[in-house]
Amino acid sequence: MFWPFRRRGTPEPPPRPSVDAASIVRRARRLRFRIRPETVLQLAGAYHGARPGVGLTFAELRAYEPGDDVRHIDWNVTARLGKPFVRRFVEERSFVLWLIVDASASMRFGRESQTKADRAAQAAALLATAAIHNGDRVGLLIVSDRIELDLPPAGGVRHLSQVVRALVATPTTSRKTQLHAALTRIRRSSRRAMVVVLSDFESEEPIGLWRRASRRHDVIAVRIVHPLEERLPDVGLLMLEAAEQSGRMVVDSHSLRRRRSYARQADEREQAFVRWCIGAAIDGFRMSTETEPLQTLMELFARRAARRSKP
Numbered sequence: 001m002f003w004p005f006r007r008r009g010t011p012e013p014p015p016r017p018s019v020d021a022a023s024i025v026r027r028a029r030r031l032r033f034r035i036r037p038e039t040v041l042q043l044a045g046a047y048h049g050a051r052p053g054v055g056l057t058f059a060e061l062r063a064y065e066p067g068d069d070v071r072h073i074d075w076n077v078t079a080r081l082g083k084p085f086v087r088r089f090v091e092e093r094s095f096v097l098w099l100i101v102d103a104s105a106s107m108r109f110g111r112e113s114q115t116k117a118d119r120a121a122q123a124a125a126l127l128a129t130a131a132i133h134n135g136d137r138v139g140l141l142i143v144s145d146r147i148e149l150d151l152p153p154a155g156g157v158r159h160l161s162q163v164v165r166a167l168v169a170t171p172t173t174s175r176k177t178q179l180h181a182a183l184t185r186i187r188r189s190s191r192r193a194m195v196v197v198l199s200d201f202e203s204e205e206p207i208g209l210w211r212r213a214s215r216r217h218d219v220i221a222v223r224i225v226h227p228l229e230e231r232l233p234d235v236g237l238l239m240l241e242a243a244e245q246s247g248r249m250v251v252d253s254h255s256l257r258r259r260r261s262y263a264r265q266a267d268e269r270e271q272a273f274v275r276w277c278i279g280a281a282i283d284g285f286r287m288s289t290e291t292e293p294l295q296t297l298m299e300l301f302a303r304r305a306a307r308r309s310k311p
Contacts, residue, residue, distance in 0.1 A: 043294060044130040046301035060088050095136040096153045096191055098217075099124045100182045101167065102199030104144045105175035109226055114289050116224045120198040121167040123222065123293035127196060128163045132156065138163060139193075141185055142170045145178035150185055153193075177203035183213050195219045198287075200229075201273050210280035220283045220300070223273050227290060232262040 061074060064084035077085045101124050107117040128138045132155050139153035140163050149170045151162060179199055186195060195217045213219055232238075232253050251258055270286075277284030283304065287296040 041133075043126055043297060043301075044133040046298055046305070047127070047130040048134050061085055062088060095131075095134075096139065096189065096193035097127065097131040097136055098139045098141065098153070098186055098189075098193050098195045099127060099163075100141045100143055100179060100195065100197040100199075102144075102177060102179060102197075103142045103148050103170065103172045104177040104203075105172075106177070106200055106202045107224070109229070110289050116200050116226060116289055119224050119287060119289050119293055123198055123287065123297060124167055124196075125164050126293055126297060128160055132160050139189075140166055141182040142166065142172075143177075143179055143182045144172055144174040145176040146174060146181050147185060148172055148174075153189075179203070179205055180209045183209055186213065186217065193217050197221045198224060200224050201276075202269075205276065205280075207276060207279045210276075210282060214281045218283075219280075220285065221273075221277055222285050222287050222296070222300070223270075224287045224289065225270075227288065230263065230266040232259045234259065 061077060062085065064073065064078075064086050068086045072086045072088070074085050074087050101120050103117070107120060108115055110116055110118070124140070128140070131138050135155065137153040137155045138159065140149065140151040141147055142149040149166055151166055177199070179197060179201075182197075186193070195213065197220065199221075201221065201223045210219065232251075235253050238251050238253050253259060274284060276282075285296065285300050287293065
């Protein structure tokens with residue numbers, strides 16, 4: 001896909017500056033500053049109400065007492081010992097949230113602090129904070145066409161700081177995208193989890209691999225889009241550059257035919273994402289870079305909670 005880069009005749013943009021330790025700290029603080037206490041409480045409640053049930057864990061085996069649920073009788077032990085025994089279960093409190101964040105070159109599109117990568121990091125930080133506030137564990141996978149960073153699931157304030165720092169400081173070694181590279185890591189997790197994928201989904205992803213993942217885990221795909229990727233502005237000649245490939249081209253944005261073609265291709269990408277989500281049995285949502293991530297996440301969890309409440 002080609003994306004607007006600069007007007008023809010303007011100088012080449014400066015190279016991306018290296019990120020030093022002080023810059024990392026400043027960016028992490030800015031990201032943490034966006035997560036206000038009232039926001040955390042609001043999102044944590046919505047997240048908790050929309051997450052899937054985590055089931056029961058075996059606690060102990062004991063002799064049957066009047067009033068025990070006969071469905072919990074362990075018939076093998078009962079037959080062996082000659083008197084009834086029941087299994088006692090407790091509700092699992094800890095839940096795992098996996099965050100898969102796209103770090104490919106196409107995610108860098110947008111103006112300062114509102115690139116697709118910025119919005120993905122903000123959404124991931126909000127989700128991590130809400131999950132840890134609820135006592136859940138959070139794992140983070142930053143992915144290009146390989147796993148750039150693997151932060152195993154954990155809880156607590158210290159781990160949240162590690163997640164935020166990783167979101168702003170992880171270097172990327174590849175420009176391309178293969179989100180399914182993260183599935184190898186998640187398959188090693190023995191417990192059912194919620195998996196949230198934050199990406200622009202510009203690359204084709206294998207439906208079969210994601211469908212198998214969705215059978216075991218609750219997978220949510222959040223497609224992050226920028227308005228300029230959907231509608232070409234009428235501003236004259238534009239130099240366009242491929243985000244994840246080599247190549248540039250000049251287009252005349254005055255051309256109505258060109259603008260309609262550009263919009264049609266954007267609509268086709270959106271429809272392809274919807275079909276992919278349906279085929280992979282994944283919940284798909286759209287997030288615009290022009291909208292605060294909190295708003296999108298609240299709407300996402302509200303829709304999921306409404307579906308769960310239906311008989």
